[in-house]
Amino acid sequence: MENNNSKSCLARLRAIDFALYETVLYLDAYPDNAEALAYYHRMLTQRKALVAEYEQNVGPLTVCGNVSTTGWDWIKNPWPWEYEAN
Amino acid sequence: MWNYEKKLQYPVKIKTPNPKLAQIIISQLGGPDGELAASMRYLHQRYAMPYKEITGILTDVGTEELAHLEMVAAILYQLTRNLSEDQIKQGGFETYFVDHTTGIYPIAASGVPFDMKYVGIKGDTIADLQEDLAAEQKARVTYDNILRLCDDPDVRDPIKFLREREIVHAQRFGDALRIAQDHLDSRNFYACNPSFDKACGKK
Numbered sequence: 152m153e154n155n156n157s158k159s160c161l162a163r164l165r166a167i168d169f170a171l172y173e174t175v176l177y178l179d180a181y182p183d184n185a186e187a188l189a190y191y192h193r194m195l196t197q198r199k200a201l202v203a204e205y206e207q208n209v210g211p212l213t214v215c216g217n218v219s220t221t222g223w224d225w226i227k228n229p230w231p232w233e234y235e236a237n
Numbered sequence: 238m239w240n241y242e243k244k245l246q247y248p249v250k251i252k253t254p255n256p257k258l259a260q261i262i263i264s265q266l267g268g269p270d271g272e273l274a275a276s277m278r279y280l281h282q283r284y285a286m287p288y289k290e291i292t293g294i295l296t297d298v299g300t301e302e303l304a305h306l307e308m309v310a311a312i313l314y315q316l317t318r319n320l321s322e323d324q325i326k327q328g329g330f331e332t333y334f335v336d337h338t339t340g341i342y343p344i345a346a347s348g349v350p351f352d353m354k355y356v357g358i359k360g361d362t363i364a365d366l367q368e369d370l371a372a373e374q375k376a377r378v379t380y381d382n383i384l385r386l387c388d389d390p391d392v393r394d395p396i397k398f399l400r401e402r403e404i405v406h407a408q409r410f411g412d413a414l415r416i417a418q419d420h421l422d423s424r425n426f427y428a429c430n431p432s433f434d435k436a437c438g439k440k
Contacts, residue, residue: 165244232245237249
């Protein structure tokens with residue numbers, strides 16, 4: 152059963168990722184835009200904190216994020232396409 | 238190379254299975270203007286691109302399309318969960334079910350399996366980018382059509398997200414086309430193909 156903390160952490164991470172990836176696409180077309188690059192770094196800093204929180208409390212986001220030294224949490228259910236994961 | 242992130246780009250939470258709706262939405266998986274076509278188109282076009290901005294856009298939009306492919310699959314998965322045989326028959330789902338059960342198979346709503354013929358890769362900078370602009374419009378229209386046929390707010394929500402992303406991608410391809418033109422002789426953009434000809438561009 153999901154607790155509110157893990158849901159809200161995922162929601163916050165999705166929001167930051169949205170802003171970040173929009174900025175990435177913009178920088179691809181306008182790589183010299185200093186303001187966009189500064190915004191990118193601000194988003195990245197927030198993302199790093201959210202990823203750490205998510206991986207500590209919910210589970211790994213990538214294969215490099217299995218913080219546990221006693222269990223392989225990467226394959227833990229649910230998977231992203233299941234109702235319970237969202 | 239590709240890394241996988243174990244989360245959907247945008248949530249999919251569908252309470253009510255609906256195999257009839259799944260048969261329509263499956264076109265965004267395996268249809269001519271769907272996410273598999275989009276990701277294959279952009280990721281393969283990028284190799285011939287001569288300008289790094291455009292290679293970047295194609296790489297990053299192509300990768301996002303793989304994420305959208307996963308979202309469409311999630312929608313289909315949740316729409317076909319725990320079906321009874323009655324639900325399969327009432328949903329007119331038998332033709333798909335007999336060959337694929339509730340497996341997720343890239344096919345169009347018409348029943349035609351995914352075909353690489355949907356993917357245009359001409360190896361010409363301008364032709365490829367115009368293909369991409371058209372592709373994003375067609376994907377948007379397909380999502381428009383799905384929204385006309387769908388009442389369930391749980392399904393409409395991620396579909397609306399995916400539709401908006403197509404519009405944003407179209408903007409980025411517009412940027413890419415302008416960037417390509419900025420490198421070329423404005424008296425004749427078609428004098429040469431910067432994806433192939435050496436020294437093709439402004440003197």
